[in-house]
Amino acid sequence: MNDPTPSKVDRLSELPRDVRPPHDGWQALEARLRAGGMPESESSVQRRGTTESAWRRRPRMMQVAILAAVLASAAVGISIDRWILSPARQTPPVARVPSSTGAGAGMTVAYVTDPRYLHEREALLRSLDAKLATLPPPTRQKVLQSLATIHQSMQEIQQALGREPGNALLQELLIDTYQDEMQVLSTVQQASGGGGET
Amino acid sequence: MVPAAKSDSIEWEAGLVQRARGGDMRAFERLYREHIGSVYGLCLRLTRDPAAAEDCGQEAFFNAWKALGRFETRSSFGKWLHRIAVNVVLSRRRKASAQREVPLSVDADEEVAEAPGEWTLDTPVEVREIEAAIGTLPDGARDTLVLCGIYGYSHGEAGQMLGVAEGTCKAQLHRARALLRARLGVSAQETR
Numbered sequence: 001m002n003d004p005t006p007s008k009v010d011r012l013s014e015l016p017r018d019v020r021p022p023h024d025g026w027q028a029l030e031a032r033l034r035a036g037g038m039p040e041s042e043s044s045v046q047r048r049g050t051t052e053s054a055w056r057r058r059p060r061m062m063q064v065a066i067l068a069a070v071l072a073s074a075a076v077g078i079s080i081d082r083w084i085l086s087p088a089r090q091t092p093p094v095a096r097v098p099s100s101t102g103a104g105a106g107m108t109v110a111y112v113t114d115p116r117y118l119h120e121r122e123a124l125l126r127s128l129d130a131k132l133a134t135l136p137p138p139t140r141q142k143v144l145q146s147l148a149t150i151h152q153s154m155q156e157i158q159q160a161l162g163r164e165p166g167n168a169l170l171q172e173l174l175i176d177t178y179q180d181e182m183q184v185l186s187t188v189q190q191a192s193g194g195g196g197e198t
Numbered sequence: 199m200v201p202a203a204k205s206d207s208i209e210w211e212a213g214l215v216q217r218a219r220g221g222d223m224r225a226f227e228r229l230y231r232e233h234i235g236s237v238y239g240l241c242l243r244l245t246r247d248p249a250a251a252e253d254c255g256q257e258a259f260f261n262a263w264k265a266l267g268r269f270e271t272r273s274s275f276g277k278w279l280h281r282i283a284v285n286v287v288l289s290r291r292r293k294a295s296a297q298r299e300v301p302l303s304v305d306a307d308e309e310v311a312e313a314p315g316e317w318t319l320d321t322p323v324e325v326r327e328i329e330a331a332i333g334t335l336p337d338g339a340r341d342t343l344v345l346c347g348i349y350g351y352s353h354g355e356a357g358q359m360l361g362v363a364e365g366t367c368k369a370q371l372h373r374a375r376a377l378l379r380a381r382l383g384v385s386a387q388e389t390r
Binding site (some may be wrong): 009011012013015016017018019020021022023025026028029030032033034036038039138141142146149150152153156157160170173175176177179180183 | 218219221223226227230231234235236238239240242248251252255256259260263264265266267292295296324325328329338343347348349350362363364365366368369370372373375376378379382
């Protein structure tokens with residue numbers, strides 16, 4: 001039952017990538033570049049990298065740097081399976097498929113059912129406010145934004161799963177999103193110097 | 199196997215980059231003129247504000263000039279520029295949010311009719327509709343949709359640019375497409 005006519009949503013790639021800016025900004029840019037000097041050479045870039053590394057070792061910035069690095073590490077998808085799986089890694093984080101298809105928007109079916117994971121998550125969420133209070137405001141803001149995005153994604157995916165409970169991709173996405181959340185929560189825990197309640 | 203034209207283009211750009219690294223402003227101007235449309239288009243779709251997009255585009259090229267020494271000439275200069283441009287947009291967005299200034303982009307599901315560029319009589323109505331609908335998406339969903347849907351980046355590449363996990367990127371894209379379908383009044387049957 002394929003529609004031979006591609007829908008508007010499927011035609012995004014046909015939109016023009018190039019958009020002509022209203023003004024020619026080269027002259028202004030050239031003036032700025034001339035005032036700013038030559039591009040950095042490869043060697044100076046490397047030297048600066050070394051300096052930055054030393055700067056990052058400063059104790060006061062340590063927590064922020066750790067947090068930023070680990071938040072960024074979410075981008076490369078570092079697995080936190082250990083939080084979810086058993087020590088023997090034989091019990092996968094269960095993306096439980098609901099037996100009925102009646103669940104709709106706002107359903108609260110727990111797709112991730114490993115008790116250790118749930119316990120850990122609950123503890124981290126309980127202590128989150130206190131841990132956040134120890135972080136610098138910009139970092140706190142970043143964490144809250146990350147968590148808000150993650151929670152919104154969880155809600156959307158759960159709603160989609162309510163409509164398509166057997167959709168393996170959605171189940172995988174939900175697990176990924178829970179893992180993202182756990183990574184942020186555990187990072188906050190570490191960055192705030194806390195041992196945690198568990 | 200890299201097509202000959204593409205390979206030639208990469209070599210041509212690599213030559214320009216090498217000259218620009220040595221301070222050749224004309225070489226950098228060639229790179230600027232070659233890529234400004236794409237960079238501005240990306241910034242405009244991410245910011246939904248022509249003035250902010252121009253600023254971000256200029257900032258991206260300024261940062262690129264300063265960092266030319268880091269560019270690997272065997273990779274795509276366009277992709278590298280896009281990465282820098284996304285960084286600039288996200289950085290400005292964070293600053294605007296922290297300072298509670300007028301936001302650079304739409305923060306919620308508000309209806310915004312504006313779309314990139316200046317529409318002309320030649321612009322198909324359908325394109326206007328799609329661009330306007332994209333403009334109404336929340337930031338995270340729109341960022342992902344623009345990078346993956348329009349500019350053809352993979353989930354992983356877009357995630358790296360946006361500083362989010364690949365899984366989050368997938369979820370955002372799923373969400374964006376669902377919202378876009380709703381905005382455009384496309385039924386699920388029509389899309390599948």
